[in-house]
Amino acid sequence: MFEAAEIGHKLSKEEFNARLTPLREQLITTQYQLRSAKFPVIILIAGVDRVGAHELITFMTGVFDSRYLQVSGFGPPTQEEAERPEYWRYWRALPPAGRMGVMLGAWTMAAVVDRLDRRIGKGEFAARMQHVRHFERSLCAEGALLLKFWLHLSPAEFKKQARRGGKHGLWKPIWMKASAVRAYQQRGMRVIEQALEQSSAEDVPWQLIESTDSHYRNLTVVETIQDEIRRRLDAPSPVPAGPSVNERATDAHTILDTVDLTQALEKEKYEKALDRAQARLNDLSAKAFRKGVSAVFVFEGWDAGGKGGCIRRVTAALDATVYRVVSIAAPTEEERAHHYLWRFWRHMPRDGHFLIFDRSWYGRVLVERVEGFATRSQWQRAYGEINEFESQISESRTALVKFWLHIDPDTQLARFKEREKTPFKQFKITEEDYRNREKWHDYEIAVNEMIARTSTRHAPWTIVPARDKYFARVHVLQTICKALEKKLS
Template sequence: MFESAEIGHAIDKDAYDAAVPALREALLEAQFELKQQSRFPVIVLINGVEGAGKGETVKLLNEWMDPRLIQVSTFDQQTDEELARPPAWRYWRQLPPKGQMGIFFGNWYSQMLQGRVDGRIKTAVLDQAIDGAQRLEQMLCDEGALIFKFWFHLSKKQMKARLNTLKDDPLHCWRISPLDWQQSKTYDKFVRFGERILRRSSRDYAPWYVVEGANQYYRSLTVGRILLEGLQVALQNQQSPQRSPHAAPLIASLDNLGLLDSLDMSQRLEKSDYEEQLAAEQARLSGLMRDKRFRKHALVAVFEGNDAAGKGGAIRRVAAALDPRQYRIVPIAAPTEEECAQPYLWRFWRHIPGRGKFTVFDRSWYGRVLVERIEGFCSPADWLRAYGEINDFEEQLTRAGVVLVKFWLSIDQNTQLQRFEEREQIPFKRFKITEDDWRNRDKWPQYSDAVGDMVDRTSSEIAPWTLVEANDKRFARVKVLRTINDALAAAYARD
C-alpha cells in the first residue's frame, strides 16, 4: 500500500506557486459554503510517519483557509479527567459542529498503532480497536459527517536522510523531536502495523489517502485538492444520502400482547413497610457510595417511563440518600441549537461522570427510539440504526468501569388518567401537565410497541433494562433503590 508513496513526486516551486492561488480561492469558497449550509461537519484525521510534513501541511491549510472555522486538536497523553471516562470520550468532546472543520492529530488510530508498536497490546486487540473505530466512523457518517483520513508517508531511506541532514544543521536541528528518533528505531513495525490499520479501515464513507511527504509542494497540493474535491461533492449533494436501515424489520407480537402487558401492576407496599424498606435501601446506597471501591467506578442511572409514572419522585428518593456533591441530575429536553449541530449521542457523552461520581439522566439517549420515532422527528433509518449505536455506546461505558442501570417506569392508562386529573387540580403540580401529555395518550399503543422494541434490542447482560411496576409509587421507589444497590454490590464483587 505504501510502495507508491515512496516513489517520490517532483513538483517544483514554480509549479506550486502557479497552482496555489486558484486552489486557495476554491478552498475558501467551499469553506464559506460549508458554513452557510451548516449541514454537516468535516473531520480530518492526520496520521503517518514522523517528519513527513503533517504539522507543516496543517499549518498551511490554516493559512489558506479561514482558521476561525478550523479547530485543531491533538491527543497526546491522556489526562486524569480522560482516564476516568471511556476512551472515546476525549474525541467526542472535541468534535466540530456542523459547518466547521476539525483536524485531529494523535487520534484514535494513533493511539492504537503506538500501543501495538510498543507491545502494550496484541494484534487481536489492535483488530478489535480497528473495528471499534470503524463503528465510530460509520455512526459519524450516518449523522452526516464528512471524514478524510490522511497518512503522510516517508520511506525508511527518506526518514534517515532527513534526520542526518537536520542533526548537523545548527539552525534546524531543533526540528528533530525525541519521537523522531524513537520512530526511526521502530520504523518497520510502525509501517507494518500502520498498513494493517489502513487496509482494514479504509471504507467508501471514510477512505484513507496516502500522501508522499518528501516533497513539500506535492504533499501540500495533494492534500488541498483532496479536501477541495470532497467538499465540493458533499456541498453539491443537497440531500444527505439515505443509508439502508441497519436493523431487521420489527416483528409484532403474535398474541397481540406487548412486553408491558406482562407486568403485574397490582404490586403494592403499605406505608409502614414502605418507610422501613425505603430507609434501609437509602442507608445501603449511602454506604455503597462511600465505599472506597466506588473510586474505581462511576454510576449512571437512566430513567424513562410513561408520563406521570413517577420518575421525578423516584429520583428524589435516590438523591435524598446522598451528599449533593456526589451526584448530578441531567434533565433531557428538546436539543439546543448547539446540540443539534453535533451527532445525536454527543449531548449525552458530555455528561458522562468521572470515577467516584453519579449521574442521573431524567430521560436519555433512548428518546431517539421512543419520542423521535413516534413523532416522526427522525427517519426510520435513523432510529433503526440507533439500537446498534446505543448498544455500542453502553458497552464502552461498562468497559470503562461505569455501573449502568436503566429503568422503565410503567403505569396503566387508568392510573395515568387519574394522575393527570390530580395534577390539574393541585396548584403546585399544574406545571407537570402539558397539552403534549394529553396528546401522547392517543398514541399509547405506538409507545407501548416502541418500548417493547427498545427493551428487546437494547437489554443486554452488561446493560439490562429494569421494568418497574409503578402504579404504586411506594413500590416503584423501593424497587429503583434496591436495583441500584444490587448493581453496585455486583460490581464490587467482580473487582
C-alpha cells in the same frame, strides 16, 4: 499496501505555486459556503510523519481561514480525559455543523501507538478498531464529512527523519527514539497496515499520502479536501428521508405485557426497605468515590410513571456534590449543530461521580420515532449506535443502569387527574400529555423494540413495575446497589 506511497512523488516549487494560486481562492470560497451547510467536516491527520503532519497543518491554517478551522491534537490523555470513557475527548473536540475540524493523531493513531508500545494486545487492538469503525460510521451517518489522511514515509525516509527528530521544537515526533525506528521497521508497518485496513469503513477509506516531499503532500491533501467538500456541497440535498413509519406489530404481544404490575409494598415495609436501601447506596457511593468508580443511571418510562420520585429517592442517598441530574429536553442550538449523541457525551461524569439522566438518548427511538422527529433510517440506526455508546461507557470504570418505569394506561390517567388537582403539580401536566396518551400503542411497540434491541449483557434494561410507587422506588434503589456492588467487586 504501501507501494503506491513509496514511488517518490514530488512537486517542483514552480508547479506547486502555479496550482496553489487558483486553489487558494477556491478554498476560501468553499469554506465560506460551508458555513451555512448542515454538516461538519472532520479531517483526520495521522501517520508516521509527525513533522510532516505539523507542516501540513501549518500550511492548512495558512490557506484556509483559520477562524473557522479548529485544530485539536491528541497526546497522552489529561486527568479529566483519563477519568472518562476513551472517546469522550474526541466527542468534545468535534466541530459543529458548518465548520472544519482537524484532528491530529486521534482514535486510530492512538490504538496504533498503544499497540506498538505493547500497552494493548492483539485482542484489544481488534476491539479498538471496531470502536473506530462504529464511531466513524455513526459520524458519517449523521452527515459529517470525514476525511482521513495517513502520512506515509518509506522505512529509509523514516530513518532519515528520525535523525532530524525533535527539530521542530515543541513536539518530539512520536517513536523517534532509535528503538522506535527499529520498531517501525520491524513491527510498525505490520501494525499500521492492520490498522488502516481494519479502520476503513466503506465510505471512509484512508487516503495514503506519500509524505517525503512537502509540496506534494500539502497540495495533495488540500486539493483532496477541496474536492470532497465541493462534491458534498454541490450534491443534490441528501435523499429525502423516508416517511417515519411505525412498525406494525405482527403480534400484539410485547415484553411489557409480561410485567406483573400488581407487585406492591405496604407503607411500613416500604419505609424500612427504603431506609435500608438508601443507607446501602450511601455507603456504596462513598466506596465508589474513593475507588474512582462512576455511574450513569438512565430513567425512562411512561409519563407519570414516577421517574421524578425515584430520582429523588436515589439522590437523597447521595452526597450532593458527587451527582448531577441531567434532564433531557429539546436540544440547544449548540447541541443541534452536533451529532445527536454529542450532548450526552459532554455530560459524562468523572471518576467517582454519578450522573442521572431524566430521559436520555433513548428519545431517539421513542418520542423521535413515534412523533416522526427522526427519520426511519435515523432511529433504525440508533439501536446500534446506542449499543456502541453504552459498551464504551461500560468498558470504562462506570456502572450503567437503565430503568423503564412501567405503568398501565389507567394508572397514568388517574395520576394525570391527581396532578391537576394538586396546585404545585399542575405545572407537570399539559395538553400534550393527553395527546401522547392516544399514541400509547405506538409507544408500546417502540418501547418493546427498544428493550429487545438494546438490552445487552453489559447494559441490560430493568423494567420496573411502577403502578405501586413504593415498590418501584425500592426496586430501583436495590437494582442500583446491586449494579454498584458488581462494579466495585
